[in-house]
Amino acid sequence: MIMDFITSQLAVGSREDAENSAALAGYGIDTVLSLVPLARPAAVVRQLSLALPDRVALPGALIDEAVDFLLDQTARGRRVLVHCEMGISRSPSIAAAYLHLAQGVDLYEALCLVRAARPIIEPNPTLIASLLTHFGTHDEPADLSGNENPLGPSPLAVAAIHRLTRQLQRYPDKDGSALRSRLGQFCAVAPSQIVLGNGASELIDLAARALLQPGDEMLLPVPAFPSYRAAALRARATLVTVSMPGGNCDVDALIARITPMTRLVVVVTPHNPCGTVLARANLQRLLAALPKQACLLLDEAYREFVDADELPDLSSLFSGEQRLFIIRSMSKAYGLAGLRIGYGIATPTLAAQLDALRQPFNTSSLAQAAALAALDDNEFLARSIAHNAAGRSYLERGLSTLGIEFTPSQANFVLFQIGPQGVEALAARGVLVKCMARFGLPGFARVSIGRTTDNTRFLAALAEIQASAMAKIANPAYA
Numbered sequence: 001m002i003m004d005f006i007t008s009q010l011a012v013g014s015r016e017d018a019e020n021s022a023a024l025a026g027y028g029i030d031t032v033l034s035l036v037p038l039a040r041p042a043a044v045v046r047q048l049s050l051a052l053p054d055r056v057a058l059p060g061a062l063i064d065e066a067v068d069f070l071l072d073q074t075a076r077g078r079r080v081l082v083h084c085e086m087g088i089s090r091s092p093s094i095a096a097a098y099l100h101l102a103q104g105v106d107l108y109e110a111l112c113l114v115r116a117a118r119p120i121i122e123p124n125p126t127l128i129a130s131l132l133t134h135f136g137t138h139d140e141p142a143d144l145s146g147n148e149n150p151l152g153p154s155p156l157a158v159a160a161i162h163r164l165t166r167q168l169q170r171y172p173d174k175d176g177s178a179l180r181s182r183l184g185q186f187c188a189v190a191p192s193q194i195v196l197g198n199g200a201s202e203l204i205d206l207a208a209r210a211l212l213q214p215g216d217e218m219l220l221p222v223p224a225f226p227s228y229r230a231a232a233l234r235a236r237a238t239l240v241t242v243s244m245p246g247g248n249c250d251v252d253a254l255i256a257r258i259t260p261m262t263r264l265v266v267v268v269t270p271h272n273p274c275g276t277v278l279a280r281a282n283l284q285r286l287l288a289a290l291p292k293q294a295c296l297l298l299d300e301a302y303r304e305f306v307d308a309d310e311l312p313d314l315s316s317l318f319s320g321e322q323r324l325f326i327i328r329s330m331s332k333a334y335g336l337a338g339l340r341i342g343y344g345i346a347t348p349t350l351a352a353q354l355d356a357l358r359q360p361f362n363t364s365s366l367a368q369a370a371a372l373a374a375l376d377d378n379e380f381l382a383r384s385i386a387h388n389a390a391g392r393s394y395l396e397r398g399l400s401t402l403g404i405e406f407t408p409s410q411a412n413f414v415l416f417q418i419g420p421q422g423v424e425a426l427a428a429r430g431v432l433v434k435c436m437a438r439f440g441l442p443g444f445a446r447v448s449i450g451r452t453t454d455n456t457r458f459l460a461a462l463a464e465i466q467a468s469a470m471a472k473i474a475n476p477a478y479a
Contacts, residue, residue: 002017002023003017003027003081003083004117004118006099009077009080010082011079011080011081011082012114012121013081013083014084014086014091015036015038015083015086017081017083018041019041020041021043022043024043024081025043028079029044029081030043030045031045031046031047032047032048032080033066033070033080034048034049035050035052035066035083036051036052036084036085038083046078048069050062050065052066052084055126056127057126057129057133057467058134063094063097063134067094067097067101070082070102071098071101074098074102082094087118087120088120088122088123089123089124089127090127092111092114092115092121092123093111093131095114096110096111096113096114096131097135099113100135106453107131108454108456111128111452111453112452115452123456124401125402125459125460126463126464127463128463129460129461132457132460132464133464141430141432142430142432142453142454142458143432144432144433144447144448145433145448146434146448147272147302147448148332148337148448149333149412150387150449150451153334153370153374154381155377155380156374156376156377157334157370159373160372161369164366167365172361172363172364172365172367172368173365174360178368179196180194180196183375187345189345195345195346195351195354196344196362197341197343197358199329199331199342200301200327200329200331200342201227201342202342203342203344203354204228204231204297205227205234206344206354206358207264208232208237209234209357210354210357211263212232212235212263212264213235213263214236214237215236215238216237216261216262216263217238217259217262217263218231218232218235218237218238218240218263219258219264219265220239220241220266221241221242221266221267221268221271222243223273223436223441224241224272224439224440225268225273226438228266237263237264242254242257244271244274244276246407247271247275247276249269249276249278251285254267258290258294262291263295265286265294265295265296267286267296267297268301269283269299270303270305272302272411272413273413273415273439273444273446275302275411275413276408276409277306277310277410280312284312287317290323295324296323296325297325297327298324298325301327301328301331301342302332302410304332304381304384305332305333305388305389305392305411306411307410323350325350327342328342328343329342330342330371330374332412333384333388333412334371334380335380335384336370339364339367339370341363341370341371388412391449391455392409392414392449394452395455395459396414398455399416399459402459402463404418405417412448413446414446414447416445418444419443420443422465425465426445426461429464429465431457431458431461433446433447433458434447
């Protein structure tokens with residue numbers, strides 16, 4: 001491990017870096033801010049040693065003393081190394097606080113600048129929360145409630161929309177022929193197997209209308225996306241729920257609940273809100289167990305975020321005339337949520353049955369054009385997937401550090417346990433997450449993977465809530 005320069009005058013490093021007199025001399029560093037006990041190195045002329053503990057809230061006086069030292073020494077033209085034990089948590093955090101004051105940048109942006117120079121950093125959320133409290137940072141809310149793409153829409157999709165703005169007087173292609181053809185090529189199926197929808201929600205509704213009659217049964221693992229309950233209700237079908245132990249789809253329980261009245265079996269993978277994936281073998285087993293009168297609805301709205309070896313093979317799923325309807329979305333990885341565009345894949349017979357029920361012009365010309373362009377934007381898709389994987393890992397590590405229960409995810413969100421009024425407490429700190437009560441999980445919330453700054457802000461807000469709760473326990477207000 002080696003020190004990294006955050007600015008031309010400020011480096012962040014570890015105890016080992018601070019003890020390396022040759023490296024300090026080589027970099028022209030003669031001033032050190034030590035956040036762990038360290039005897040003054042031979043090459044160092046000026047040293048401030050502060051006992052800054054990790055994984056706890058920092059007192060404001062210590063924050064000020066550390067940052068004031070850095071501001072003073074760099075203003076004098078000196079090169080400074082700020083170090084802690086490993087150069088991962090405390091020293092990067094103080095460096096971010098320095099940038100916040102020296103350059104006037106937002107504290108979250110300052111953390112991003114530090115991370116760009118030193119990618120290995122992992123500031124403790126409680127420590128970051130104390131910096132936010134000390135500096136009184138107030139920003140626009142970080143909205144991590146909608147599972148939206150933090151990178152925005154595909155640039156190629158935006159360009160396609162701009163090109164089409166001079167033709168808005170024209171009606172869209174009611175059949176979406178060009179898009180269906182491209183999706184057929186993309187999915188290696190015939191265009192006649194593609195059904196376009198005004199988002200995945202319309203496709204759920206189409207499936208319920210096409211396949212359910214009053215009194216028929218829909219099997220639904222719970223917790224579940226509320227649109228499924230609503231679709232069953234509108235169809236006057238009987239909703240049969242099956243619990244998900246540990247957030248995983250129980251295929252044996254689903255098969256056991258199939259009756260002669262079962263017409264629709266729903267499987268969501270990755271599951272919303274749990275983020276879990278149904279293994280290929282279990283999916284094949286469920287398909288093989290379905291009676292002829294039943295159809296499997298396989299919701300893959302978050303498919304792009306799954307590790308490739310977990311994805312089912314379409315050709316094997318459609319090897320016969322199975323009653324199977326696969327739903328996919330372009331709202332998530334492709335960043336087109338505002339345009340409401342999704343698609344389904346089925347056998348030609350079932351696709352025609354579903355297509356006959358949709359409204360003409362159910363997808364706009366802008367949505368169709370944007371989707372066509374986004375399908376060709378491989379660079380943006382890869383960037384979105386990589387950003388999501390890194391952010392998801394960061395959030396899960398942070399939740400684990402805070403001791404908060406969560407379900408490991410393969411989607412663009414993480415389900416976590418939160419106490420009473422926890423969602424409201426986060427909102428009061430400018431972080432919006434999705435309450436899971438409507439999904440059937442009171443006491444839980446779902447946080448979307450956001451921008452790096454928003455992810456950091458979320459963990460810091462949680463740490464602040466924890467610290468506040470612990471303070472109340474330690475100092476109860478007796479009536």
